[in-house]
Amino acid sequence: MSRYAPPSTTRAPWALGLILPLLGTVALSTACTTGDGTSDAASSAAPTTAAAPSPADQPSGSAGAPTTIPTSAFVELPSELRKSPRRSTPVAEALPKLCANEFGTGGRQVTASAAMTVTYKKAGEPDSNTPQGMIHQTIFTFDGDGATDYLRRVGDAVRACPSFDQQGSKVTVESKAVTGVGDDALLVTRTWSATSMNGERTGGAGSSQIAVARVDGVVTVFDDQGWEGSSGNPTILDRTMRDAVHAIDAWQR
Template identity: 50%
Template sequence: MNRPSRPDRRRLWGLSVLATALLAGACTDGGTDPNRGAPPAPSTVPTSAAAPSASSSTATTVTIPRSAFVDLPAELRKGAPQPMEVADALPKLCAEEFATGGRSVTAGAAMMSTYQTPGDPPENVPYGTLHQTVFAFTGTGAGDYLRRVRAALALCRSFPERGATVTVRSQPLASTGDDALLVTLTRPATSLDGSPAEGTTTSQITVVKLADAVTVVHDQGWEGSSNNPDLADDVARAAARGLDSWQR
């Protein structure tokens, strides 16, 4: 299964913008997918978490639709996005930096997408994957979540992974949502069999807050290869648009 060289892939990816049309439909609640492997879910699926309504004592069910997630244009889509469990989608570095850790979460859901480069033949392996989680909050929960993530990352400059050391660098993303953060993970490169290879590889985590929601997108290259860091801004803007379209 052939994969273009990294310079060629970077050039091809520059031809496309990730922020395009948004998917229709909905995700399962809290990232738990009891029908994993089943046909696509209907257009809306309520989550199990409920938040008290401001105007009554009746609990209001919060639903996270598929339109809240990043979509890929057809030429970049390797396969149909699939629901996954939040616990599997959220990256783990030194600890549980991206866990919510609070009662202000009213719902959570996660999706996994595989992507390719434009014009790739069907037999080629994917370029990489996006593991995305969306959380809905009440009150100041969304802002509190970003503060907890930043505090945890300040204590996590590196962590061990399969006998190697992964370095962690985080930086703010300006003009993205209400608040946004980009985390770059750099690790020694390995071959497909896990043996050491020359150079390093990267993956990136984009965290975007907009109104009462936060999304975490983990962009990873296929089988341990690098993602494309040049696409970080496009991923962040697409993630913000997804949250915005849902909360309008």
Template identity: 35%
Template sequence: MSRELTGFYRSLAEDTDPRGLAAPDMVRRYADRRARTRAALGVLTAAALVGGTAVGAQFVLTAGPATRVGPPADTPAPPSPVPSDPTPTPSATSPGPSRSASQQPPSTSSTRVPPPARTPTSIPDSAFFALAAANDTGAGARFGEGQVLPALCGAEPGASRTVRQRVRTVPFKLAGAPEGSIPDGLYQHSITIYRDGAAADALDELRDAVRECPQQQLGDVIRRQKLLPSSGYGEESVLFEVRGPYQVPDGGPTGEVVHLVRAIRIGSVVTVLWDQGWEGSSTPKSQLDADSRRAVTAIRDWLR
């Protein structure tokens, strides 16, 4: 405190009751105490506001399901607790939620197993293939009775286990043949339904019959049979040739003719294409191969 203020204070004290006026030091201490009190009150007020905010937040967080503020609708729910179990945990045996879809093991439920081939009981016309336009003579096919296979020393592969059989004859021409010309070949085409499991046995018996009959006498003619490689037709197939002399009706033999026979199995069904030629002609194997593929397609469409 300055000297002038102190002197002034003393003069004032002399004119008043010394007991009613406090000393300058007391006045200063009193002022300092008031300042500290105000500061303390400010701190307490701020602390009370912070405490009230914390208490309110805690009340919201601990409130029941009716008042709790839940996460957004698109927030994934936390995983449920896994009970203790001696068996391996899901994280050890199966991919976790964060694993990418490409790492997931394939689902056996989505694996499609093809249905077993059904065994039909009748043979419609649609089960027989149609010739390509370039090979169609316009004469059409004729259904009737007839042999399914050429003679093989008296063997009849699978004959006792058939359920249904149909046979037709199909004349055909080679591509590029002139219009109005005679056919280039004739198929004896058959479809046979066998009892379950007997169709495969019938083809095995056919292979054995061809092997065991390499040559046979038919009237005045000797014919020879030989197995040929065949694959890629149906579930399995057998191809063999029948080779013999070509004879002119009014004369003796003038050469050799080769006829091809292919038997194809699809499930319990066997179809046979037996090329019998036309007036002593031989059919190219490429033509038989093409018509064999058409025959397989027609049967598969029928069995769907």
């Protein structure tokens, strides 16, 4: 906007009468809408971007890359599996960690990130029963080819971590590509020796999974955690990942 101002400090009354309504119109249109067409009241409750990155990590900001992520972009579990409604979660808390920060390396091409968590139960069980687990979902939007690069970096980092120590117990890590889900998808399985409530080994094994899927310039990461250290539910995670791809695809359209 030009900083030029006419030398005269007085304006005719009719000119002020025109300028003030126009300013009011501009202010209202700016305050009432957001980039995805929702109201400020609605968008304030929806997850948008994570905490602002440092100046060195600022995204380049392509006009085609989203800078906000609406709630509608996140998957919603079917009512028969939903123990509690999804809730906004800090991205740093939602992303899984194995040997290091394998899933948090979005880089400078990230234009937005947000996360939500949903708690699930076994189908048919009453709400009063103990939950079966929870799923953290994180969504990243990328500029340029950042989404493809992210999947590549995650795959390399996971393969470099065949096992890690978790509270004195060895956790093994295996990964494989998943076909037919988005443009690219990766499934990571963590396996450990199961223990009783007293910490004694039972002779069985526990497991949980991480899923990553790309849809164009958007990547979503799922971390399925069984309740209180128990195994996750791979069937529910698989369904959730596939439903999430449809939700992201619908949002992008």
